[in-house]
Amino acid sequence: MSEINEKLLIDVGSTYFKVCSAHGVEQHFRDFNKDIFDDLTYKCGDTIHNYKKEDIFICSSANGGLSTLIIGLTNSFSIKYATNIAFNSGINIIDTVLYKDIENSSIPSDLIDVIIVVGGINSVENIFDEKLFEYLKKIKYSNIVYVGSQNSSDYLKKNIENLVVLPNIIDDRLHVNEEDLKEYLTNLYQADIMGKEDIKHLYEITDNQIYSTPYIVNKTLPMVGTKFAVANPYILIDIGGATTDIHYSKDLVDENIVTENEYDRLVFKKLGVFKSRESLIFTAKNNEFVYELLAYLKVTEHIFEEKNEKATRILMQLAIFLVLCKVSHFRKAYINLKLLALNSIVLTGGITKVLKKEEIEAIVSFFYKKILNSKHNPSVVMDLNYDIWTLGMNK
Secondary structure (H helix, E strand, O other): OOOHHHOEEEEEOOOEEEEEEOOEEEEEEOOOOOOHHHHHHHHHHHHHOOOOHHHEEEEEOOOOOOEEEEEEOOHHHHHHHHHHHHHHOOOEEEEEEEHHHHHHOOOOOOOEEEEEEEOOOOOOOOOOOHHHHHHHHOOOEEEEEEOOOHHHHHHHHHHOOOEEEOOOOEOOOOOEOOHHHHHHHHHHHHHHHHHOHHHHHHHHOOOOOOEEHHHHHHHHHHHHHHOOOOOOOEEEEEEOOOOEEEEEEHHHOOOOOOOOOOEEEEEEOOOOOOOOHHHHHHHHHOOOOHHHHHHHOOOOHHHHHOOOHHHHHHHHHHHHHHHHHHHOOOOOOOOOOOHHHOOEEEEEOOHHHHOOHHHHHHHHHHHHHHOOOOOOOOEEEEOOOOHHHHHHHHO
């Protein structure tokens, strides 16, 4: 019996449950009128009861993750480094604030789960002043962590209540030191889950820590080649109900971030096909090439008003196109990937149950011809059996 057969793996998504047992993977659409635990045990209870609590492993993206605000000294180093670590920890970033502009920055109206303050190498000091404290007084937040110059940590600690100080994420060679902040955010996510009514009951069926699904998928990337015929460099696109994630090989970026990770993650939190359907449509309507794409797919913009299987298929195709646009040099963004060097595109998540491979290939081909003016044609690989998720859970 393989290792996977000795465990029960459960992924609680924003729209689906996935359960991987000795008998394969089963998938269930969630009933949003029910508590997650009640819904899961009603649909999969017979399977779950065959396993001991120590053999059941759960990951989840259903609680929406932690909302995070990053305050940093520079876009090129502190904010970019902290953003990179937060994304790879499975965290949702709601905004970033460049410190020199903090007095004119907007104030988030919602409660922020965690604020990350960062800036400077350890040999510099007097980076922050009262402007930071005045800004923080206007924000509702639950946690705050400082990961900047150690010379400023005592000053900040005296003036910010409950500030957690961790080692600087920027070392003296301007390389990123990510492990302490990554562990802090992962533990915070865990604590957040424990407090969520919908999620905490899941600990009635498992003795193991529940991780965020993006964190699990990111762990899998170095092993993808063991299951799929992928050629480096590649990207992995995970289109879910609430977000679209791209995990990418760092061979595809011209970056000054030096880390031990070979892969990074980007999140497009408003490009899901169910929970963030309206924002996806809004983004599509504001893309100058989408109407041409709709004609290519032989539909009109009236498809946006429909709520049926065909409309979902079209939205998933649009999501692929829109995220490729967002990471291409066609758009100025946090990360621009060298898509002409890309050899494979791996698709995972619910999209593989909805779209056929040729439908995805058609979108990829349209994107390269229309946006990049190229006949380049990376191979499309479908994770039809959620092997990527199960690989990460078993690591």
